[in-house]
Amino acid sequence: MNSKKVPEGTITRLFIYLRELTELARLNIRTISSAELGERTNLSDAQVRKDLGYFGQFGTSGSGYQTEELKNALEKILGKDKTWNVAIVGVGHLGSALLTYPGFKERGLNIVAAFDADARKIGKQAKEVTVQSIDELPGTISDKKIVIGVIAVPAKQAQEVADKLVKAKVECILNFAPTALTVPEQVKVKDVDLSRELETLSYFLANKERTRQLIDQQTS
Amino acid sequence: MNSKKVPEGTITRLFIYLRELTELARLNIRTISSAELGERTNLSDAQVRKDLGYFGQFGTSGSGYQTEELKNALEKILGKDKTWNVAIVGVGHLGSALLTYPGFKERGLNIVAAFDADARKIGKQAKEVTVQSIDELPGTISDKKIVIGVIAVPAKQAQEVADKLVKAKVECILNFAPTALTVPEQVKVKDVDLSRELETLSYFLANKERTRQLIDQQTS
């Protein structure tokens, strides 16, 4: 067991392996090598072994890993044997998409509350939760033991919401607003900017076009 | 001008700087230092300078960068002086969220088509586009000169959709389906797994709990 610091990317990939292992288990494939698992996830065999190596020894020389066994081990490592309560703040299109997404519950993430500032949305039923006023946030967060807050409000309100979540003592925040948040460092923040993900591709396209032009010039 | 290979992360951050510069320009702040810009984006001053250094020299010793000038330079570098046509495949909650998101157009990303396999959704109007049958995908992609395809369908259909997009000659794919896609390497794929982003936090929580237990044991 290597107890060095685990790279961030390793964690991300562990979830990818787990997803694949779940599929393999469903297909009744009992055993898999690092090479095959890598193939199926677009990663290298060495990467697979090194990632797993941070957490212990799971394989058998010559034959690979037991699908079911490795799956269980990863679930434990990743905290999927527990459940965590989640609140969504902002019930716009994205917030609604998250509320109705079916996969969270079975992955140990229970969305147990939703908040919005817009009076017209309050009281609406979205799946199993009722949209509450943002004023009820502090009370609900502690009553329902919510540890993850999801920010799905416009950029301008994001910091304000973050402050409320922090004060209410959530332990992590998933931020979809395109703005840099300031929070105490013990609170883990993960930023996801959907718009930027798309925009990033425009750099790729612009760059491609530039090199194309460069080649045209050289050949003429 | 440093012409080394530009790190992936630099591009991501360039978009963050641009966002901040746009805000600064709006506030009529004419000039900014790398330290201030870093402060506002939760990045280090050195990081800011190094990132910009890949593309040229934009600053003035002693006073910093001209907001407007740097903003324009970044827009050019990132390809935001051009527009790119985008198609959304899969008009579920997430697809709809993307279709109605207001920010894309002004950022040079025009969503000009949407496809779905569900007959009940075809013909529906979402903002300025009408949902088409997936069978019309090949024709529409080339007619409308679409270069980016967004996959917002369930994992099981994702590869099939990817194949169609590739055959129709899109240049990049933004994939929201939680599965590894196989595409020719000249096609740029960016994976975004919303569910995984949330799940990742459960590792953080589980790990926190584990260390807490460890400390309890030691002190008892």
Next chain:
DNA sequence: TGGTGTGAATGCCTTCACAGCG
């Protein structure tokens, strides 16, 4: 003086390569 631009140093992550095991 205040702040850029940039080599050099550091640190982190991935890939290599192979000993050792079943």
Next chain:
DNA sequence: CGCTGTGAAGGCATTCACACCA
């Protein structure tokens, strides 16, 4: 013999630190 586990090497990316400039 096939495949894991893991030090060591290599490659990137970030941070440091300072010469140089307005």
